[in-house]
Amino acid sequence: MHSNARKNIIYSIILLIVVFLVYLYRQQDSRPKESITPQQQRMVVTGSTMGTTYRVVYLDEQRRDFKKGIDSLLRVFNQSLSTYIPDSELSRFNMEDSIRFNLPYFYPVLKVSKEVYEQTEGAFDPTVGPLVNTWGFGPDSASRKDSTAIRELLKVVDFDLVEFDSLGAKKRNPEVYLDFSAIAKGYGVDVLAAYLQEKGISDMLVEIGGELVARGENENGELWRVGVSQPDEKGKAEELYSIIALDNQALATSGNYRNFYVVDGQKFSHTINPITGYPVQHGLLSATVLAKDCMLADAYATAMMVIGTQASIELQKKVADLEILLIYNDEEGQVKSFVSPGLEPFITMVKEDKENSEDN
Template sequence: MRRTIILLLLSLILLSGCHEEAPYRSAEGLIFGTLYRVTYQADEDLSDQIDEALQEVNRVANPFDSTSMIYAINNNLSMTVDSTFYAIYSAARSVYELSGGAYDVTIAPLVNAWGFGFEAGYPLTQPQVDSLLELVGMDKVSCTPTELTKASPSMELDFASVAKGYASDLVGERLRRAGVTNYLVEIGGEIAYSGRNPRGTAWRIGISKPELDSLGFNQELQEVIDLPGERGGLATSGNYRNYKIATDGRIYGHTISALSGYPAETDILSASVIAPTCAEADALATAFMVLGYESSKAMRTQLSSDISYLLFVSTGDSLAFTPISSPSFPRSH
């Protein structure tokens, strides 16, 4: 009897030892005019769930899609919203308040006027800027889980600074519903992550050196970091990939200040933020770009302990910069 029990135990040990772990899979493609790539560990292909999540955000937040919810709102066709829209709006509203109004998703009229949206863009005069600023301000908009109201029908919303982050989070959420605990979702550089990589270690990513490169040919990395904790989001914002060159040769970036109405010209060349969600990290990174290092001090002191940042701050000498990070940001060594 004892020998039978021992043999049975040995069989169970051998069987458990032979169990193969689920393979790591990948899915990639285009969404929101940029590339996405998802790496995840699962027994089955979950591409359909990934695509479903991406299309859900596209349906809500793509201003160039005439069937989207934000298009309807911007063009006063409907003010009805759903839980996805409300979640994106709420994430943006939180950072709007934290940044003292510097970060604002009602910036769309100015984004368009400066040539980063539907219009070709043109040099704006101060009266033109002042006129457009009348249409900017999240304090002029209210949103419930079912309806949005705006003070003027000419007001428009732009979720570009938060939608990719939210979409990364949503893909991660759908993967977790399917039982996946190890994944990395990247959409245009905005990352949601959980668990470990195929080597069983923390997910490792690179942060680009902030050099003017509209085509993305330069892949030189300034930092290589291990993403901390079991789950979170990382986003990086910078003007070195999306910018315009005026007829006088002046370069201006796509980050528009909701306070001045002009392209933000601050000393922060790039901002990387790690937060519990990628949507929050996405919006905060943009807020840093708008505010600059000194003006972001109040916001930095209010950040919770589970948010960290790395800022590439210009020294005033061309593109020379100094990396400045919060103590908990996982710098490379």
């Protein structure tokens, strides 16, 4: 009996302790928690990738740092699509006749590239790489090109020579060379945005080398706002031409005003027309495209730099959910701009030279 009484006392004490701890927990949990302001939720992650830099800004009540995850994801992404990594999937495809996909990025970029290739009637073409390399932009390779050599290269600059499905891709001509530099940064932005959304982040601004995606709002409860640089051959990137508010959109800009060389008084742009084989000659200085995702925006911005101002205006009318800002030289050499109607409520022009769309 004495032993049982002692056990009962011990059990009673333990029960009282448990009840007391539960009480304390409930009291603590019922106290008002210290709120975290949107400004305190603002997180910024930066780094390097694809020969440029990235910057990711997002709001997170838990203040989680996603840099390790972002860097890891970008390494895998580049292992699929980089032409600078010798054993990447893209590099192996360029050296061989076919490939089976092991990573999830090659097929989507081929699929969207095909869509834009067809929509632009070949103005966007990831097989244009051999022409870009042949024209060159270093002092040793800056020269006029023989028309016969250009005609020969055009035989393998044709995206229709690449066959693919969700499992793999193959070439119809072994000399075909793919280069996704005109779409990969935009695609990388989309991949990072999707990663953050999977982590429960709804407010973010993701940027790689000037291509970006905005989702939700910034820490002030406003749409994310980004600047478009003044097109200037002297590279004065700090001078803004306009500011655009992004309503859950992606934005990409392509331009001809910085990457060029001059031979015998003739200016050669880095944008090569995959149809003619020659650098473009027109007055379009830069094309800024807003789309539902950055891969599309990046590709269409490149295509517009190939086809020029008026054709870009007509293209925008054909493609759903596409808005544009075009900055160009008119016939008198004056800098002008075109803003598509759907973009007008979201843009502030820093340079007061905007042309009404009816004037173009």
